[in-house]
Amino acid sequence: DTEVTQTPKHLVMGMTNKKSLKCEQHMGHRAMYWYKQKAKKPPELMFVYSYEKLSINESVPSRFSPECPNSSLLNLHLHALQPEDSALYLCASSLTSGGFNQPQHFGDGTRLSIL
Amino acid sequence: GQNIDQPTEMTATEGAIVQINCTYQTSGFNGLFWYQQHAGEAPTFLSYNVLDGLEEKGRFSSFLSRSKGYSYLLLKELQMKDSASYLCAVKGYGGSQGNLIFGKGTKLSVKP
Numbered sequence: 001d002t003e004v005t006q007t008p009k010h011l012v013m014g015m016t017n018k019k020s021l022k023c024e025q026h027m028g029h030r031a032m033y034w035y036k037q038k039a040k041k042p043p044e045l046m047f048v049y050s051y052e053k054l055s056i057n058e059s060v061p062s063r064f065s066p067e068c069p070n071s072s073l074l075n076l077h078l079h080a081l082q083p084e085d086s087a088l089y090l091c092a093s094s095l096t097s098g099g100f101n102q103p104q105h106f107g108d109g110t111r112l113s114i115l
Numbered sequence: 116g117q118n119i120d121q122p123t124e125m126t127a128t129e130g131a132i133v134q135i136n137c138t139y140q141t142s143g144f145n146g147l148f149w150y151q152q153h154a155g156e157a158p159t160f161l162s163y164n165v166l167d168g169l170e171e172k173g174r175f176s177s178f179l180s181r182s183k184g185y186s187y188l189l190l191k192e193l194q195m196k197d198s199a200s201y202l203c204a205v206k207g208y209g210g211s212q213g214n215l216i217f218g219k220g221t222k223l224s225v226k227p
Contacts, residue, residue, distance in 0.1 A: 004157075041219070042202055042204075042217035042218060042219055042220050043158065043202075043215075043217055044217075045214055045215065048214070056214060088155075090157060090158070098145075100145065100146060100165055101146065101163050101165065103148055103160040103163060104148075104160070104215060105160065106150075106157040106158045106159070107157055108156065108157045109156075109157055111155075
C-alpha cells in the first residue's frame with residue numbers, strides 16, 4: 001500500500017467515453033504529477049502541478065485534461081482516447097517540485113484499456 | 116540532450132551482491148534517484164544522491180560521481196523478493212524543475 005491513492009485500479013472504456021482518474025494524498029505535498037507507463041518502459045511525465053497550478057505540460061494531447069481541485073487531489077479527465085493510450089497511469093507527489101532530496105511517492109496506478 | 120543508460124537485464128544468485136550501473140548526460144542535475152518497481156506495481160523510492168559518494172541504507176547502497184555522470188545501486192544479501200526492475204532517474208532544474216528523467220530500467224532476476 002502507498003500513501004498516494006489512485007482510483008479506479010482498472011478501467012476499460014470505449015473511444016467515445018468520458019471518464020476520470022483520481023489521485024489523493026494527505027502528506028501535505030504541494031507538487032503532484034501524472035505519468036504514463038507502457039509495458040516494459042519507464043514512466044513518462046505528462047503533467048506537473050505545483051501549489052495547485054499547472055507548471056509542466058509535456059506536450060500531452062488535449063484528450064487528456066488534468067485538474068487539481070485542491071492541494072490533496074489530482075484528477076485526469078479522459079475523452080475520445082485512442083487504443084494507443086492504453087497504459088498504466090501513475091500519480092505521484094512530492095513535498096515541492098524543486099527542492100533537494102524530495103523523492104516522488106507513487107500511487108499504485110490505474111491500468112487503462114481502450115477498446 | 117538528455118540520456119540515461121542502464122543495463123536492460125541482470126541475473127544474480129540469492130545471497131550474492133549485485134551492482135546496477137547508471138550513466139547519465141542531462142542538461143541539469145538536481146540529484147539522482149533509484150526506484151524499485153515490481154511488475155504491475157508502483158515504483159518505490161530506494162535512495163537519493165546529490166553529492167559525490169556513497170549512501171547506505173541497510174542492504175541497499177547507492178554511489179554517485181557527478182564528474183563522471185555515473186551512479187550505481189548495490190544490493191547485498193540478495194533475496195528472491197529483490198527480483199524487480201530498478202529505475203535510475205535524474206532530476207533536472209530550471210525549465211524542467213521537478214522533472215524526473217527516467218532510465219529504461221534494469222530488470223533483475225534473483226535465482227535460488
